Amino acid sequence: MESQKRSLNFIELIIEEDLKAKTHLKEGLRFRFPPEPNGYLHIGHASSICLNFGLGLKYQAPVNLRFDDTNPSKEEQEYVDAIKRDVEWLGFKWDRECYASDYFEQLYKWAVLLIDKGLAYVDSQASEEIAAQKGTPTEPGAHSPFRNRSVEENRRLFAEMKNGEHPDGSHVLRAKIDMSSSNMLMRDPILYRIMHRSHHRTGDKWCLYPMYDWAHGQSDFIEGISHSLCTLEFVMHRELYDWCLDHIVAEDQKRPKQREFARRNFSHTVVSKRKLLQLVENKVVDGWDDPRMPTISGMKRRGYPPQAIQNFAETIGIAKRENLVDLSLLEFHVREELNKTADRVMAVLDPVKLIITNYPEGQEEWLDAENNPEDDSRGFRKIPFSRELYIEREDFREEASRKFFRLKLGGEARLKNGYIIQANDCVKDEHGNIIEIHATYDPKSKSGSGSEESLRKVKGTLHWVSISHAVEAKARLYDRLFSHESPDTQKDRDFLEFLNPNSLTTVTAYCEPALSQTKPGEVYQFQRLGYFAVDESSSPNSLLFNRTTQLRDTWAKLSEA
Ligand code: ATP
Ligand code: MG
Numbered sequence: 001m002e003s004q005k006r007s008l009n010f011i012e013l014i015i016e017e018d019l020k021a022k023t024h025l026k027e028g029l030r031f032r033f034p035p036e037p038n039g040y041l042h043i044g045h046a047s048s049i050c051l052n053f054g055l056g057l058k059y060q061a062p063v064n065l066r067f068d069d070t071n072p073s074k075e076e077q078e079y080v081d082a083i084k085r086d087v088e089w090l091g092f093k094w095d096r097e098c099y100a101s102d103y104f105e106q107l108y109k110w111a112v113l114l115i116d117k118g119l120a121y122v123d124s125q126a127s128e129e130i131a132a133q134k135g136t137p138t139e140p141g142a143h144s145p146f147r148n149r150s151v152e153e154n155r156r157l158f159a160e161m162k163n164g165e166h167p168d169g170s171h172v173l174r175a176k177i178d179m180s181s182s183n184m185l186m187r188d189p190i191l192y193r194i195m196h197r198s199h200h201r202t203g204d205k206w207c208l209y210p211m212y213d214w215a216h217g218q219s220d221f222i223e224g225i226s227h228s229l230c231t232l233e234f235v236m237h238r239e240l241y242d243w244c245l246d247h248i249v250a251e252d253q254k255r256p257k258q259r260e261f262a263r264r265n266f267s268h269t270v271v272s273k274r275k276l277l278q279l280v281e282n283k284v285v286d287g288w289d290d291p292r293m294p295t296i297s298g299m300k301r302r303g304y305p306p307q308a309i310q311n312f313a314e315t316i317g318i319a320k321r322e323n324l325v326d327l328s329l330l331e332f333h334v335r336e337e338l339n340k341t342a343d344r345v346m347a348v349l350d351p352v353k354l355i356i357t358n359y360p361e362g363q364e365e366w367l368d369a370e371n372n373p374e375d376d377s378r379g380f381r382k383i384p385f386s387r388e389l390y391i392e393r394e395d396f397r398e399e400a401s402r403k404f405f406r407l408k409l410g411g412e413a414r415l416k417n418g419y420i421i422q423a424n425d426c427v428k429d430e431h432g433n434i435i436e437i438h439a440t441y442d443p444k445s446k447s448g449s450g451s452e453e454s455l456r457k458v459k460g461t462l463h464w465v466s467i468s469h470a471v472e473a474k475a476r477l478y479d480r481l482f483s484h485e486s487p488d489t490q491k492d493r494d495f496l497e498f499l500n501p502n503s504l505t506t507v508t509a510y511c512e513p514a515l516s517q518t519k520p521g522e523v524y525q526f527q528r529l530g531y532f533a534v535d536e537s538s539s540p541n542s543l544l545f546n547r548t549t550q551l552r553d554t555w556a557k558l559s560e561a
Pocket of ligand 1: 033035036043044047048230262263264265273
């Protein structure tokens with residue numbers, strides 16, 4: 001990628017200016033990717049990962065992986081493990097593995113400091129009452145009757161909350177800021193709530209948990225993050241994060257600089273963990289790593305190369321405004337990568353029998369097939385040829401126009417890596433369906449048997465398999481998960497209404513025998529059909545392939561740019 005130098009994105013421009021103005025030194029740069037472990041990472045996160053880790057590579061600066069694990073009611077170790085796997089698989093290495101929960105003690109002390117300064121108070125109202133007093137953007141909120149509790153009382157209650165002496169929902173700790181601020185987040189935001197729940201890392205040590213807003217900015221500060229990059233919905237949080245640090249750390253201490261970029265949305269899918277969780281829980285898909293999911297683990301299982309995801313993220317870059325990115329562009333990058341790396345093989349998905357009447361019964365021969373014309377080092381393999389073959393049903397017509405370059409009665413076509421054949425006759429069942437095609441082959445037309453020039457040329461080339469040598473496999477063919485381009489932004493409609501009922505079709509594939517040796521995770525090009533990844537559950541006795549993508553953009557929405 002380095003050879004095609006692109007212009008700097010606006011975040012890089014900010015960093016360059018900071019370096020020039022010497023507000024930051026290159027040695028002081030540090031970034032982080034801060035997921036909340038409440039679901040699996042998706043393609044939107046991949047953008048953010050590529051941005052943060054990309055900056056780390058560009059400036060040779062460390063990048064932390066920080067789990068913002070402040071809400072034990074939604075977070076789990078399973079998600080932490082999956083996130084680590086996914087970031088590594090995408091090809092990035094973090095410097096430190098950090099957790100907001102490592103800072104619970106420090107955050108608690110800082111909250112006590114706010115209480116001592118008269119800047120925080122325990123509110124003992126129900127959450128509905130607190131919400132009702134919030135006001136609206138145009139009307140100020142009302143003060144809580146507990147707003148003027150004494151420091152002593154606040155201290156005592158807050159300690160009791162920490163010690164488990166009060167039930168969930170009975171008290172919260174709030175910052176005492178400004179109930180008439182035009183920024184709603186500054187209207188005495190809640191900093192702590194009581195939750196008698198085990199945390200995946202701190203166990204039962206705490207029953208008092210910080211709100212995300214009380215933990216996030218301080219976590220960045222503690223880790224010495226120089227540039228704290230997040231999505232646009234955090235613009236208004238900046239003022240609150242600044243307020244927090246203003247009152248708990250010395251003025252001359254270096255603060256993280258927060259800058260925001262637009263959240264990415266993608267066509268024909270959803271990228272909200274809450275909605276993805278709904279798909280999993282409702283069993284619409286087969287888990288977080290279902291190949292139809294826009295999750296990193298789903299894309300991995302689908303056979304997307306990590307490099308393709310990186311290239312895609314680089315191409316779409318980052319934006320200041322939200323827009324919808326067409327997923328065809330990701331598929332374009334997937335094909336680009338796989339074209340270089342995937343071995344070509346033959347399999348037939350919708351077979352019809354082809355009998356070569358002038359080829360001796362019982363005879364077989366092993367033909368040479370090139371593995372990857374884009375990569376000579378991949379060499380050749382042998383494929384068996386015999387009298388009875390399968391070809392794709394749609395590759396034969398009894399009659400067809402001159403534009404049909406496949407096989408028709410009386411016409412010729414080449415069998416890939418093999419001979420030229422001529423179709424002479426076909427046999428039908430009582431419903432008129434073709435069940436056999438009879439053809440003759442030209443023994444002097446074998447591929448690779450002479451120089452390119454001496455070989456006779458025909459327009460069409462077909463893929464095929466020898467019936468007696470073929471191995472059967474299951475192949476899962478995928479379509480868009482949603483039939484609507486933007487399923488979760490339709491007024492008064494639930495996104496689940498737009499599920500594509502045909503997003504998965506399972507068929508039997510008749511494969512050349514070499515495919516029985518394939519291993520989970522490998523991706524092959526089934527010639528003329530698409531790229532297929534060997535599923536993680538596949539074994540020689542029970543082969544299973546997931547179609548990664550077709551060979552061409554069948555949705556044809558990819559703009560030329
Ligand atoms: P979700 O809405 O899927 O739950 P989130 O923002 O709550 O997403 P986090 O785990 O907090 O999920 O996200 C970690 C980082 O990834 C954040 O910095 C967030 O801004 C970024 N991120 C999440 N979704 C997207 C997206 N669609 N496009 C770009 N960045 C994203
Ligand atoms: Mg979030």
